[in-house]
Structures are given as C-alpha cells and as structure tokens.
Amino acid sequence: MIELLFLLFGIFIMFFGALGLLRFPDVYTRLHATAKCDTGGAISILLALALASDFPITGKLKFLVIAFMIAMINPMVSHAIARAAYKSGIKPKAVVDMYAWDNP
Amino acid sequence: MAQENFLVILPYAIAFLLFTATLVSYRVIFGPTLADRAVALNTATTKAVVIIAMLSLLYDAPYLLDVSIVLLMVNAVGGLIIAKYMEVRA
Amino acid sequence: MHFYLRQRLEEVRKRVLYESYEAQKLPAWERIVITWMALFAFWIVISGKFSPSHMITGALVTLIVAVVTRDFLTDDIRQTGHLISKAAYIFLFLIPQYLFIMAFRLLESNLKVVKNVLFMDINPGIVKVKSNLHSNTGLTVLANSITLTPGTLTLDVTKKLGEAYLYVHWIDVETLDGEKAGMKIKGEIEEWLKKIFW
Structure with missing residues (x-):
C-alpha cells in the first residue's frame, strides 16, 4: 500500500516538473522546476520499486544506488548548466542581480 | 512476482511517464537557446532511467538495472560536456 | 603601492594556507586503503555475486584504480587520530x-x-x-x-x-x-x- 502511494506521488511530481519546464519564463526558473521535481520524483518512484520488488537483497540495493546517484548528479548538472548559461550571455529576468555587480 | 495490483498499475505509470517525456520534447525541439535544450534533454534522460528501472520490475529482469546505471552516468557526463562547450564558446 | 601590498598579502596568505594544508595530509597508504574500501563496496553492490573469482577480480581491479586515483576522494580528510571511531x-x-x-x-x-x-x-x-x-x-x-x-x-x-x-x-x-x-x-x-x- 505504501509503495503505491510513493509511486503515485512520484508520477504527480514529475508531471508538474515537466509542466514547469513548459510554463516558466527563462532558463533559471526552468532549472528550478526540473532540478527539484526530477530528483524528488525519481527518488520516490525508485523507493516504491525497491519496496515492491522481490529481487534478492543486492537487487534492492541497486535501486537505492540509482536513487543516491540521481540525488548527487542532478543538482550538479543543473548547477553546471546554470553557470554556463550565465557565462554565455543569457540575462535572467530578475529584480536583483548581484552576480552582474561582481563580474562586470 | 511482486504484488499483483502494483504490477497492474505499472504499465499505466510507464505510459504516463512517456506522455510527460513527450511534453518535455517540445522544449527540446523549439527551445529558444541551447541551455533550454540541454535542460530538457537532461530531464528526458532522467525519465528514461526511471522507465528502464520500472521495466526491470515488470519483466522480472534484474540486469536492466545495470543499463539504467550506465545511462545515468552517460547523462551526467553529457550534461557536463554541454555546459563546458557553452562556457568555452562564449 | 597599495595594490601591490594587497597582492603580496594575498600571496603570503595563500602560501601559508597551502603549507599548513600539506602538513596535515594523510600518508599515502591510508589514502589508498580508504579509496580502495569505497570502490570495493561499490563493486560488491553493483556485481551482486559472491563467488571467489568475482571477489578476487574486483579486489585487483579496484586496487589498481585506487592506486591511480588516491588523491581525488580523500583530498579533504584531515589527520585527526581516531579515524575509525570518527568514521x-x-x-x-x-x-x-x-x-x-x-x-x-x-x-x-x-x-x-x-x-x-x-x-x-x-x-x-x-x-x-x-x-x-x-x-x-x-x-x-x-x-x-x-x-x-x-x-x-x-x-x-x-x-x-x-x-x-x-x-x-x-x-x-x-x-x-x-x-x-x-x-x-x-x-x-x-x-x-x-x-x-x-
């Protein structure tokens, strides 16, 4: 029962992450949507699969390894893409921009 | 096998995630800048990793988990290389 | 003049930081052992088989990789003595x-x-x-x-x-x-x- 709840929650969150990717105005806010929602949804779905499967214990550990690697890799790649987007000249639609004050 | 109602609901979950990946591919094709395309591609690849992990449960085939681990590593290296390329080209 | 003094101060400070950093580093074999344990745990989880041939192959391969990449994982571990209890x-x-x-x-x-x-x-x-x-x-x-x-x-x-x-x-x-x-x-x-x- 609890794994079904985790699965439905993960699918719900991933759908809203994709919707945020379509609706937000610029790259940085889109990165907000994808980094958080993909990480949370993928970890939730993988926990559900690890609870529901009847693989041996090493098979269940592999699900947790994938979840841990997603939690490490996804923020790192989003950080790299945000920095590269700023360096390549995409201006953010922002009320305050302290990064431009320090790197003219 | 795993629990029955979980296995019944799993194909619908895969279909819904594929629909979500189709929504994301709009941003891959019509994205205004390269950064948008990179972000959307990263999102679609994460969804593909989750779909492959679901398929390993559905087909009762644990070796598919290795495929998803390798796809995740390729996703990380590819994202970093695209970011490096954008930073160097600027 | 002012700018030169500031630059000089930064240089001295960086060098002091670097020397105190180098003095506290772990010895080489401890770095190799820590990296090897982490990589071997990862090997066991990924392969999922416990026969002797798998274990010996994994130990050799991860030992070679650990000797090459011993500085990457343990770069920020300081020498504090009770390493095992702290871990x-x-x-x-x-x-x-x-x-x-x-x-x-x-x-x-x-x-x-x-x-x-x-x-x-x-x-x-x-x-x-x-x-x-x-x-x-x-x-x-x-x-x-x-x-x-x-x-x-x-x-x-x-x-x-x-x-x-x-x-x-x-x-x-x-x-x-x-x-x-x-x-x-x-x-x-x-x-x-x-x-x-x-």
Missing part, C-alpha cells in the same frame, strides 16, 4: 540525521514548485551569500543541499582570501540583506555540515 560516528549517527532532514526539505520544495507552477507567483533574483565552510567537498555538498531546498538554486561559488561566497538564484526574493538571506537560505544545514567538513 563510525559519522556513518551511524550523522548521515541518517542528514538524510532525514533532506527528505523533508525535498518534499517541501516539491510541493512549493507545484504551487509556483500552478499560480506563477514568482519574483526571481540572484543574491550573494557568505559561507563558513572552506573545503571543496564541503562546499560541493552545501551547494547540492541548497539546490534541493525550497526555492533556491546555486549559480556559482567563488573563494577569495580564504572566504567562500555562494551566488544563489532565489525564486521569491524576500530580503537583500546578506545575513538574513543566509539564515533563510542555509538554515540548519550549514551548522550540521560544520560537524563533518572544515
């Missing part, structure tokens, strides 16, 4: 606490993104936050944690004169003051990370 304390007590905190922060941030997508009440901005951590690993973990907490995304990290600054893209800017923004963004995570990293 046991970290892995048994501190890391479950961290995972518990981060799980609830991640849930909160997901629900906040859902709210932002539905109502589009965003007010984005980039603010600058001072960090109390100095090591590379600690800054990386802090930046990843900030990205996963609600409403914030790390953009860049700079280190000048031994002080580290984070540039954070905030989706709903509430204050521009550095101290208050740091309290709101980092919260209890940095005080928790000060227990492990330096």
Whole structure:
C-alpha cells in the first residue's frame, strides 16, 4: 500500500516538473522546476520499486544506488548548466542581480 | 512476482511517464537557446532511467538495472560536456 | 603601492594556507586503503555475486584504480587520530540525521514548485551569500543541499582570501540583506555540515 502511494506521488511530481519546464519564463526558473521535481520524483518512484520488488537483497540495493546517484548528479548538472548559461550571455529576468555587480 | 495490483498499475505509470517525456520534447525541439535544450534533454534522460528501472520490475529482469546505471552516468557526463562547450564558446 | 601590498598579502596568505594544508595530509597508504574500501563496496553492490573469482577480480581491479586515483576522494580528510571511531560516528549517527532532514526539505520544495507552477507567483533574483565552510567537498555538498531546498538554486561559488561566497538564484526574493538571506537560505544545514567538513 505504501509503495503505491510513493509511486503515485512520484508520477504527480514529475508531471508538474515537466509542466514547469513548459510554463516558466527563462532558463533559471526552468532549472528550478526540473532540478527539484526530477530528483524528488525519481527518488520516490525508485523507493516504491525497491519496496515492491522481490529481487534478492543486492537487487534492492541497486535501486537505492540509482536513487543516491540521481540525488548527487542532478543538482550538479543543473548547477553546471546554470553557470554556463550565465557565462554565455543569457540575462535572467530578475529584480536583483548581484552576480552582474561582481563580474562586470 | 511482486504484488499483483502494483504490477497492474505499472504499465499505466510507464505510459504516463512517456506522455510527460513527450511534453518535455517540445522544449527540446523549439527551445529558444541551447541551455533550454540541454535542460530538457537532461530531464528526458532522467525519465528514461526511471522507465528502464520500472521495466526491470515488470519483466522480472534484474540486469536492466545495470543499463539504467550506465545511462545515468552517460547523462551526467553529457550534461557536463554541454555546459563546458557553452562556457568555452562564449 | 597599495595594490601591490594587497597582492603580496594575498600571496603570503595563500602560501601559508597551502603549507599548513600539506602538513596535515594523510600518508599515502591510508589514502589508498580508504579509496580502495569505497570502490570495493561499490563493486560488491553493483556485481551482486559472491563467488571467489568475482571477489578476487574486483579486489585487483579496484586496487589498481585506487592506486591511480588516491588523491581525488580523500583530498579533504584531515589527520585527526581516531579515524575509525570518527568514521563510525559519522556513518551511524550523522548521515541518517542528514538524510532525514533532506527528505523533508525535498518534499517541501516539491510541493512549493507545484504551487509556483500552478499560480506563477514568482519574483526571481540572484543574491550573494557568505559561507563558513572552506573545503571543496564541503562546499560541493552545501551547494547540492541548497539546490534541493525550497526555492533556491546555486549559480556559482567563488573563494577569495580564504572566504567562500555562494551566488544563489532565489525564486521569491524576500530580503537583500546578506545575513538574513543566509539564515533563510542555509538554515540548519550549514551548522550540521560544520560537524563533518572544515
């Protein structure tokens, strides 16, 4: 029962992450949507699969390894893409921009 | 096998995630800048990793988990290389 | 003249930092053993077989990889003496606490993104936050944690004169003051990370 709840929650969150990717105005806010929602949804779905499967214990550990690697890799790649987007000249639609004050 | 109602609901979950990946591919094709395309591609690849992990449960085939681990590593290296390329080209 | 003095001071300070850093480093065999244990645990989890041929092959291959890459993983570990008891304390007590905190922060941030997508009440901005951590690993973990907490995304990290600054893209800017923004963004995570990293 609890794994079904985790699965439905993960699918719900991933759908809203994709919707945020379509609706937000610029790259940085889109990165907000994808980094958080993909990480949370993928970890939730993988926990559900690890609870529901009847693989041996090493098979269940592999699900947790994938979840841990997603939690490490996804923020790192989003950080790299945000920095590269700023360096390549995409201006953010922002009320305050302290990064431009320090790197003219 | 795993629990029955979980296995019944799993194909619908895969279909819904594929629909979500189709929504994301709009941003891959019509994205205004390269950064948008990179972000959307990263999102679609994460969804593909989750779909492959679901398929390993559905087909009762644990070796598919290795495929998803390798796809995740390729996703990380590819994202970093695209970011490096954008930073160097600027 | 003034500029020259400042440059000179920075150079001296960097050299002192580097020398004290080098003096505290672990000996080579301990670095190799720590890296080898981590890689071998990863091998066992990934391969999932316990026959002797698999174990011997994995031990040899991970030992070769550990000899080559011994500086990457253990770069920020300081010589504190009781390494084993400290590692046991970290892995048994501190890391479950961290995972518990981060799980609830991640849930909160997901629900906040859902709210932002539905109502589009965003007010984005980039603010600058001072960090109390100095090591590379600690800054990386802090930046990843900030990205996963609600409403914030790390953009860049700079280190000048031994002080580290984070540039954070905030989706709903509430204050521009550095101290208050740091309290709101980092919260209890940095005080928790000060227990492990330096």
